[in-house]
Amino acid sequence: MEYNLENQTLTFFLQGEINSYNAEDIEKDIEKVLAKKGFKAVVLDLKDVCYISSAGLRIIVKLKQQYHDTSLVNVSDSVYHVLEMVGFENLVKITKLNK
Numbered sequence: 001m002e003y004n005l006e007n008q009t010l011t012f013f014l015q016g017e018i019n020s021y022n023a024e025d026i027e028k029d030i031e032k033v034l035a036k037k038g039f040k041a042v043v044l045d046l047k048d049v050c051y052i053s054s055a056g057l058r059i060i061v062k063l064k065q066q067y068h069d070t071s072l073v074n075v076s077d078s079v080y081h082v083l084e085m086v087g088f089e090n091l092v093k094i095t096k097l098n099k
Contacts, residue, residue: 001029010039011073015048018056027059034066042067047074047097052082064092071095 002013012030016022034042042063046052064070071093075083080096083089 001026001033003033005039008038008040009043010034010041011043011045013045013048017051017053018049018059019051019053020055023053023055023059026056027062030059030063041069041071043070044072045074046072046076046079049079050076052079057082057086057088060088060092074098 004011004013010033012033014026018026044060044063060070060072072083072088073095074097075094076097080094083094088094
């Protein structure tokens with residue numbers, strides 16, 4: 001998993017599908033990086049994510065509970081639709097993918 005720390009913002013670049021088959025591994029990878037500290041905000045860049053299941057949504061909820069300044073960027077229309085259906089636009093800041 002790629003990530004970047006810049007200006008105290010830790011950005012994770014996620015790819016593919018986030019589902020029950022891989023969510024646990026993704027979460028463990030994120031937790032390893034989060035343990036390093038030295039940041040104030042967490043961003044999930046979902047530009048290359050084509051699908052997210054409830055297992056992926058749990059990752060977002062956990063991050064938001066731990067880090068108040070958590071946001072999602074480059075969210076595709078299909079992923080945004082899922083986030084919107086479950087009310088996540090009220091939970092985290094979401095920025096749609098510019099086309």
